[in-house]
Amino acid sequence: MKKKIVIIDDDRKIRDLIKQYLQDQGFDCSAGEHGKDLDKILQKATPDLIILDLMLPDENGLDICKRLRVNKIKIPIIMLTAKGDEVDRIIGLEMGADDYLPKPFNPRELLARINSIFRRHEMELSEKVNEVSGKTIQFDNFEFNPQERTLKKDKKEIDLTSGEFSLLKVFIENANQPLSRDQIMQLAKGKELDVFDRSIDVQISRIRKLIEEDPNKPKYLKTKWGFGYVFELTNVK
Numbered sequence: 001m002k003k004k005i006v007i008i009d010d011d012r013k014i015r016d017l018i019k020q021y022l023q024d025q026g027f028d029c030s031a032g033e034h035g036k037d038l039d040k041i042l043q044k045a046t047p048d049l050i051i052l053d054l055m056l057p058d059e060n061g062l063d064i065c066k067r068l069r070v071n072k073i074k075i076p077i078i079m080l081t082a083k084g085d086e087v088d089r090i091i092g093l094e095m096g097a098d099d100y101l102p103k104p105f106n107p108r109e110l111l112a113r114i115n116s117i118f119r120r121h122e123m124e125l126s127e128k129v130n131e132v133s134g135k136t137i138q139f140d141n142f143e144f145n146p147q148e149r150t151l152k153k154d155k156k157e158i159d160l161t162s163g164e165f166s167l168l169k170v171f172i173e174n175a176n177q178p179l180s181r182d183q184i185m186q187l188a189k190g191k192e193l194d195v196f197d198r199s200i201d202v203q204i205s206r207i208r209k210l211i212e213e214d215p216n217k218p219k220y221l222k223t224k225w226g227f228g229y230v231f232e233l234t235n236v237k
Contacts, residue, residue: 171231
């Protein structure tokens with residue numbers, strides 16, 4: 001079955017170009033120019049991915065992304081931004097976007113980002129049961145279940161975006177082993193880290209807010225200065 005992709009961009013020329021290009025690549029695409037169009041599409045079907053422009057009339061892309069995540073809609077989102085300010089991209093990731101792409105961009109780069117997200121999702125679904133992914137990992141008052149894609153604290157589920165889940169899974173599978181940012185990106189997203197890419201740091205910050213009692217003094221997800229990060233687990237069941 002064709003993967004379904006929704007494109008939301010108020011620039012008709014860009015919207016039509018993306019739609020035509022992705023259709024030529026074998027995707028089933030629908031498009032709209034603002035958040036209301038997206039809501040109508042979501043009422044009829046659940047797409048596999050949303051391409052969402054940052055600057056939109058009425059409700060902007062950041063607000064739409066936040067609204068979807070608050071309502072526990074976990075469809076992967078690639079945020080498009082025409083702004084050069086890295087802050088906008090970081091905010092998009094903080095709102096729950098899975099990836100971002102600055103305009104102007106090469107359609108092949110967009111296709112690569114899309115395929116990377118789909119490959120990661122398919123790998124997660126098709127992974128064979130092993131020592132880590134085949135059972136619930138318990139540490140302190142947390143329970144991490146890779147098969148059900150859940151993280152619970154005191155039996156209460158914590159909402160995770162697909163990107164946060166992938167990142168946390170990488171850390172738990174490599175517990176107590178320092179990982180560089182490049183290693184983390186390769187393991188979590190299957191791509192090399194761009195020198196200006198802050199997505200790993202942003203998602204690590206979000207995970208710390210979810211699991212750490214004091215995110216500024218992390219117990220689990222610690223920074224290895226000059227190298228990367230390490231997820232320290234001692235009380236594992």
